[in-house]
Amino acid sequence: MPRDVAKISAAFAGAARAAALAALVWGVGASASSARAAEAAPADSPRVMVFAAASTTAALSEIAARFAAKGKGRAVMSFASSSTLAKQIANGAPADIYLSANPGWMDYLARENAIEPATRLDLLGNRLVLVAPAGSALRVRIAPAFPLAEKLGEGRLAIGDPDHVPAGIYGRAALRRLGAWPALAGRVARTQDVRGALALVERGEAAAAVVYATDAALTGRVRVVATFPADSHPPIRYPMAIVAGRDRPEVRRFFQFLTSPEAARVFTAHGFTVIAPAARQ
Numbered sequence: 001m002p003r004d005v006a007k008i009s010a011a012f013a014g015a016a017r018a019a020a021l022a023a024l025v026w027g028v029g030a031s032a033s034s035a036r037a038a039e040a041a042p043a044d045s046p047r048v049m050v051f052a053a054a055s056t057t058a059a060l061s062e063i064a065a066r067f068a069a070k071g072k073g074r075a076v077m078s079f080a081s082s083s084t085l086a087k088q089i090a091n092g093a094p095a096d097i098y099l100s101a102n103p104g105w106m107d108y109l110a111r112e113n114a115i116e117p118a119t120r121l122d123l124l125g126n127r128l129v130l131v132a133p134a135g136s137a138l139r140v141r142i143a144p145a146f147p148l149a150e151k152l153g154e155g156r157l158a159i160g161d162p163d164h165v166p167a168g169i170y171g172r173a174a175l176r177r178l179g180a181w182p183a184l185a186g187r188v189a190r191t192q193d194v195r196g197a198l199a200l201v202e203r204g205e206a207a208a209a210v211v212y213a214t215d216a217a218l219t220g221r222v223r224v225v226a227t228f229p230a231d232s233h234p235p236i237r238y239p240m241a242i243v244a245g246r247d248r249p250e251v252r253r254f255f256q257f258l259t260s261p262e263a264a265r266v267f268t269a270h271g272f273t274v275i276a277p278a279a280r281q
Contacts, residue, residue: 085100119241125273126273133202136207147183160191168197
């Protein structure tokens with residue numbers, strides 16, 4: 001197993017055992033956009049609860065609205081870090097579908113017998129980028145031994161907590177492989193999810209952040225400084241599965257809709273790479 005991949009696997013295992021995460025209970029509210037999508041469906045439609053990585057918020061909210069507009073049913077979303085959602089599912093949260101930003105947390109649920117293994121598939125891919133405030137003068141080329149710490153001056157680098165947040169795990173792996181992590185390790189601002197890292201840069205509280213390309217595209221208050229080479233970190237994959245014991249007809253309908261050509265077009269428009277073969281609708 002490559003050294004960085006082994007470290008990532010160890011990070012997932014350690015984080016899964018952490019007492020702080022073990023104490024998490026389900027409490028992530030559905031987003032306003034997905035709530036509106038649910039209201040668009042008939043009131044007596046069975047509800048499907050989807051727990052999804054924060055980086056999929058815009059795309060999944062749009063897909064849920066389209067699903068409801070077609071009269072197919074109601075899909076309500078809870079968005080947060082993949083680690084938070086996985087622990088909530090393991091603790092009994094009433095999720096029907098789980099979409100993770102990293103295979104590691106899906107593996108964790110598989111070990112807990114908390115997903116229907118036959119439904120698991122890799123749905124999406126993404127890219128990792130370095131962003132800075134829109135008005136920042138930061139310029140850097142990402143390459144081995146690139147001097148990011150020096151370029152940041154007195155500023156901090158925002159990153160999803162690399163001990164459990166997928167974007168942060170990918171980011172730390174890339175920075176380590178490129179030789180930049182030792183100089184940065186004491187200057188990172190760890191956030192509870194990738195959107196938190198983006199927000200710190202938007203507010204000017206961090207000089208730069210490592211986020212997904214799809215998140216960077218959501219706001220005009222940051223700009224992409226550079227894209228990390230694909231071979232600097234393990235491939236970014238978003239696996240999806242139906243939660244154990246939650247496989248019902250309405251859940252299958254939305255699960256299949258997420259792999260439909262229409263959903264693929266939405267994901268692509270939001271900057272994702274679609275991996276899963278399109279289901280027939």
